[in-house]
Structures are given as structure tokens and as C-alpha cells.
Amino acid sequence: MEQPINEVEYLSEFQNSLSEFHSQNLPSTSGTSYPSSRPTLRPSRNHTASSTSHHNYALKIINNVEEHEGLPTKSGIKQPFDMDGLKNCDLSGVLESDNCSLVPSKRADVNHAAKSYCQSEVTTFCPSPSQNSFYSTTVYSEAKESFTNTEVSEWASSVDKSCDESGEVTNYCDFNESRKTSIYRASTGSDATDESSTNSLSSAMYKPHKANDVRWEAIQAVRARDGMLEMRHFRLLKKLGCGDIGSVYLAELSGTRTSFAMKVMNKTELASRKKLLRAQTEREILQCLDHPFLPTLYTHFETESFSCLVMEFCPGGDLHALRQRQPGKYFSEHAVRFYVAEVLLALEYLHMLGIIYRDLKPENVLVREDGHIMLSDFDLSLRCTVSPTLVKSSNSTLVTKSSGGYCMEPTCITQSDCITPSCFTPRFLSKKKEKKFKLRNDTHHQVTPLPELIAEPTNARSMSFVGTHEYLAPEIIKGEGHGSAVDWWTFGIFLYELLFGRTPFKGSVNRATLFNVVGQPLRFPESPTVSFAARDLIRGLLVKEPQHRLAYRRGATEIKQHPFFQNVNWALIRCANPPEVPRPAAIRAAQTEKDPPGVKPSGNYLDIDFF
């Protein structure tokens, strides 16, 4: 057996060799430098001060618009901020806690609805038993006010403290027992804790859709041999990037030829920056995901100094970089349809689990080895309860039959001009069987009413000021409290950016951008030419009042039914040919080449220090 290593030395040695490498001033690996990623706004560490400053900042934008060059005057726009509302809105304590309201819900209904929906496979993938237990172990409580604490006891105690200090928070926080602690307990104690060794985390081990994954098999084999995974099992090959709460490394599971992305977070730093909870939220969210367009957490382990998340490695870079490489720096409508359709399925799945993503932007959409996407970065996500409702049921026999079938949406039988026909039939079917399959499906569709499940956490509310300037929804900027509709706003901005190569409300500076989001109407550039359906979808999504926004009530279901997606086969999109597949040489380069010199970590941490 290999000798255990000192991971602090190991990592610092690795960092040193990287700096040495940088100082040699070697040419960039890619030869192309792209504009750095747009930083994400995060709640400040000081809740009370920062919450006030957010709103002061927002109010200042409106009250002092005259100061701002090139912006319309105050009289030129409707007063978009509710001053009285803000006065009455004490945000202390709720800012960083990301509290949300809990929908009173009957456990049985939830389980039944979720189960029926899973059987139908409308979303392609269903929550595993761990997710079902997510619903069933939730402590439901009726929220007196808009906010109910959903965080761990560690957090509750710090909020309690601020409640004592401010004396006002209790009006807004209706604490219930920590449901997080009842589902996943944070591993804080021991030096080396692989999740497999922790009972409370064992549900996270159940990933039914990973059965044939070589990486999963390699991990399981090491577990079977050594008991649990530790740092010594991995060889860190290169630094992939650096985020707000940690650095991501390309890592090889020693003795296997499998690569992973390992997010390494320094626990002392997390604690001193009060980011432990964010890190824990991200880990807990990753643990319950099992979806083709979302990251797989292969394992998590803790060492004395670090908390490490081992995820799937995406060698294709992100959509932000990929867009820069397109002619005109925008994607074709065909490619856009593919990417946004996959993102939509990922968001739908997240909402079904009560997770509001809140940080959609091309930088967070990574490209897998096969060209399909993976939504990454969950440290800003908001968790809340969701009450799935089966609004349209179908004959149970047919639903069962369909669960083994391929296609549930009425639109999916039409041949597509936007996504190659190969995606409409499973790859493993022969031509003859394909024909039969299509016939059977056609008939099926004519007679089978589709079940429709609404799993939109419509009642969730958070007051956090989080996101990326160009992607912030108006309700976040205005501090009105926001819910799942923010994901549909960002989805609209994302769609716009991929189609036009820029976001719709970008101003010369961040202040101007925020002002434009709130006060400026949506406009489309004359070129490139984009279909009416695409523009209509964007118009529906970029409605400033969340309650009038497309998908506000019925979530992704509404968007999937829009003509822009008319011919998309939702159930089989994961078998579709992606617009671009990373070339083997590019993959090899991503895996073997060292970092280019002077690479600045993307996604730099940006506190709201400019307020």
C-alpha cells in the first residue's frame, strides 16, 4: 500500500511548480485568450451592512440616474423601486441564509406526484430514491412570513445571534428544524472522510444512471480495495481554474486511466471567509444529482485541511469560450436550440428537486467530452421545498409502457430541422426496427394522453443579491424577493447571448447594466437574423414582472411547449448529435498541457465592494 501523503505539502508543492511554470513565460497552450469570465455577485459576509448597501446601491441608481452619463433621467422612467417596501424590509440575517418559504405540503401527494412523473420519464431522468427521500424527510412547516430557515444548525445559530442583535429578524425568519441536517449531515469531524463511510451520506452513493460509467466503476473498485478514497488515491495533473470557494484540478485516479475534476477547498479559509455553508450547500446539492446534464459527484472526502469534491471532468471548456470561437461570436440557431434545450432539462430537474440555480451564464455551462453540456457551480443555488403536482394524468398502463419507451412529448415525433434526425431514434436500433419504433410511437402518441407534472417551486422567496450583473433579474436588483422565476429570466438572457453574441441589457459599466435591466425595454439587434419563434421565446422570458414571465407557474413545461422547441425530442436529446464535439487533440491538450503563463483564475471572487 502507498504511504499516506501530507496533503498540505502535496498541494503547496503543486502550486509552487505551477508558479515556477508560469514564471518561465511559456506560450499559451491555446494561443487564444478570451475575455475573462464575468464575476458573480455574492452575498457579503456582513449581512446587515451589505443588505443595506445593496438596496442603497439600487436606490442610488434610480435616484441619481441623472449622474450617469448616457442614461435616461429619472423622470423618463417609472419609479421602479418600492421605497416603502424597502423601508419595511429588514434583510438582516436573511441575506446570506438564502431563506425561502416552505410550501405546506402533504408528503403522500408529493411522493405520489414525483413517482408518477418519474415513471413517465418525461424529464428523461428521475430522482433516485435519495431524492425521493429528499421529499419525504423534509420537515414541512407553514411559513408565517415569507422566510423560513432552511439551513443547517450551524447557520441557525449565527442567525440567532444576529436576530438577538437586530431584534428584527424574527419577524422574517420562522425557524423550523434544520431539514438539511435531517437529510445530509456535514462531515466536519474526522480527518479523512470518504462519503461512502458516512451513513448519513450513503443515499448519495445511489446513482442508478451511472451503472456503466467507467469512472464510477474505477471509484467503486478502489473503494472495494481500500475502504475509502483519500487524497493519496489521486494524482493532481493541472489546475483547471479557481472559483470563489476553491480551486479545481484535473486529477487522475492513480492506477486507473480515469480523469476527474477535483474541487479542493481550504477549510480554514472557508471558515475565515464564512463560506463553510456555501461549500456545504454545493456539496449537498451535488450529492443528490443524477442527471446527464448535471455534474456527477463521484466522491467527497475531507482531510485535515481540505474538503475535496471529485466530479466529472469536462474537457470541452465552457460555452463562453466556445462562443468566442464562433464566427461573429454567436452560435447558429440550430446549435443554440441544442444547448438551451439541454440546459432547460437540467433546470427542470433542479426545480423538481427544489433547487433554484440562480447563476446561469455561459461560463457555467461546461462542454463534456461528447459535446453535451454540464451545468456547473452550485454554490449560489437556493434550496427550498417543492410541491410537485400532477396536473394531467394518463392511463397508468400506458405510462408504465412509456417508461420503457423513448418518447413522451407530443412534439417529439416530428422530424427536426434543428437537431439531426439521428437524435429522434435510439442509436442502438437497426433501420428496420427504427421504422417499427417510429410507427409504434406515432400510434402511441395519438392515443396516450401525456402526464404533466408541475414541479415549480413557485413560492420560494429569497432576498439575496446574487448572480452576475448582466444576468440579474429585475426582482433581484429591486430587492423585492425572488423565487424560481429568476432562473427563467436568466434562461432568457442566456438564450439571447448565445443567439446574438451579447446580452440585452449590458451597459458601459455595471451600474448602467443594472439600470437597464430594470428600466430599459428589450430590443433585438438587426443582425444576426433570428427566427420569430426565438425572439418570441426571449420576449416571453424577459418579462420584467416575474408573475407575468413565461414559466412562472408551470416551469419548464411551458417553455418546452414553445414553438422554438417544436421539433425537439426531449427524451432523446442526450442521444442527439451535439453541434460541436471537442476534438481528440483538444481533449488531450486539456488533459495534459500545463496552464498557460499568467492565467488568471476565471470567476474571480468579487465581493460587493463597489457599493
Ligand SMILES: Nc1ncnc2c1ncn2[C@@H]1O[C@H](COP(=O)(O)OP(=O)(O)OP(=O)(O)O)[C@@H](O)[C@H]1O
Ligand atoms: N468539471 C469540470 N471540468 C472541467 N473544468 C472545470 C470543472 N469544474 C470546474 N472547472 C473549471 O474550474 C473553474 C473553477 O470552477 P468553480 O466551479 O470552482 O468556480 P467558478 O464557476 O469559476 O466560479 P464561482 O464558483 O466562484 O462562481 C471553472 O471556471 C472551470 O473552468
